[in-house]
Amino acid sequence: MMRRLLLPACLAALALSAAALPARAQPVRFVAFGDMPYCQPAAPERCPAEEGRVARLMATINAARPAFSIFVGDTKGGAELCTDDKLLRALSWMTLADHPLVYTPGDNEWTDCWQGRAGRYDPQERLALLRQRFFPGAESLGRRPMPVQQQAAPFVENARWQRDGILFLTLHVPGSNNSRPAEPGEPGAAGLPRGPAALAEFEARDAANRAWLAASFAAAPEARGAVIALQADMFYRQVCGQGYDSGYRAIREAIAGTARAFGRPVLLINGDSHYFVHHEPLEGVPNLTRLQVPGEADAQAVVVTFDPAADRPFRFELIGEAGSPPARPPCAGYDSSIRSTRAG
Template identity: 50%
Template sequence: MRSLLCLFLLLAPAAARAEAFEFLAFGDMPYCSQNETPCADEQRLNVLIDRMNAAQPAFSVFVGDTKAGAEHCTDAVVADRTRRWFARFEHPLIYTPGDNEWTDCWQDRAGRFDPRERLALLRREFFPGPESLGRVTLPLERQADLDPGRRDFVENARWTYQGVVFATVHAVGSDNNRPPLQGPQPPGAAQEFPPRDAANTVWIEAAFAEAERNRAPALVFLFQADIFFRDRCGFGEYEGHVATRAALLEGARRYGRPVLLIHGDSHFFLVDLPLRGPDDRTLGNVTRMMVPGAEDIRAVRVRVDPEADQPFGFALLGDPARARGPSCP
């Protein structure tokens, strides 16, 4: 009997090794001037997309801000122009919104649009079902489909690739559309912010639970906001991201394996360890990578080796002619 068991173990197929792969991350582009036709940065973006297609990544992720803050939030800019360049992707493209295409649209410089109406437009146009954008699509799980109480949040997506769990979280700049304690109130922010902030927290917790349940070797979150801006620069609103940061911290401490946070918003390339625990010690398993943007029209190649102790590697893709270094306003 023992010999038969040994023979069975020898003949049984070994567990498949997760293969290394590469994906691309970018955001905060094109930043066109008002009524600029043709938009020079859109033309530069088209060149970048050609290079991204030639790289043949597993997928690409756009982490928000499809327009400049000073461009009017018209259908032509927010939907039509974005749809045009999204359609150029020959591989799967996942998108999570930024503040410029909805949150900040109430401002004079953006044409005084209703932010909630612009958000509804984005949800109709770019989150039609359980799959990515791009000419080749990738199956996605959406919070709206998995949680009956969160049917509005179609933009929060999750997928697994080579065992690694990925999740987008709709956390944006301008303090996440949280109503400010002083000054002008963005229309509808008091009604819009609380349920989305709560949904984001639930979605982050669900992503960690999914990774733990499947013993995922790593977990990647993607969102627009630079939620660590105040840590770096010493000023700026942050209350709108307190719950997001707390959920990431608690989940990462429990999970223990590598976690990667990818975002845009501050427009320069940065890799660091941003999270600190209650004892003020850096959480060593959480890496943050901020993509360039605005005038710096480049993407970041993220190489992932699920079997490695340090699974993530980064390299820039594109023309560095207008790149800038770290800065605070």
């Protein structure tokens, strides 16, 4: 009788012990994309086709069933006028996401709106519209929004959240030199914002970005890994040997230092250059991987699987429609010096 009672008791003890063991954290699977649709004012009849490609991509993303998606800026082409309807057009296709969608602005939505081809709008007024309409509260976009933490006003576009022990955050770092006027003699000055108001806006936002980066990592000291999403290709000058860089130095150095101190896998996602690459961009920071998503010619997204415990923590899969012809590298360096332009 005693022996028959002991067996179930032992099994129960084993079951309780197994239940007490921590379960292995699961990989997080999400989607990153940006820089679309690009309509051309010289060929307005083609805009519905471009919008259709984005709608089909959204259906493909939905079919992939990601935990969420991140759109890294440029919801319109740089040559399109910065009218309210053009800037707010993205709200319609972003609502096609049947999962949470997080958005961080690009340069085409506000930074470059001062240019003649974009209608000579006030960039800061356009930025205020984006903040009001795309970031009205502490939650994502999409049909099933998720709560996020927002930075204090006016920098409400900066968000952070956690999923399965991984920290995610956005930083508002757009192309066109992060909206910083060029330094004296810096290449590309003609296409950059000008004047003391632009410089003051840049300095305030750049400081806010660095503060948000530091605060986000400080708030998640036990995170297994981290993802930082922004719009600008901050490495274009390093890879291509040309162009401006003064607006990116401080935030790039802050990301490098933060990732190095963190010591666990960090993924930096950007758009801007419209060409799919992934590599380790910073010497001395081997735990930092950069993913640049495709865009413009290629209506494609990248499915990212992030498993910080794996030997290769990141897996990338392209989905969607390549252009005809597909995007070309922005310079020869992107073909020769970047380790991989293929999913893997």
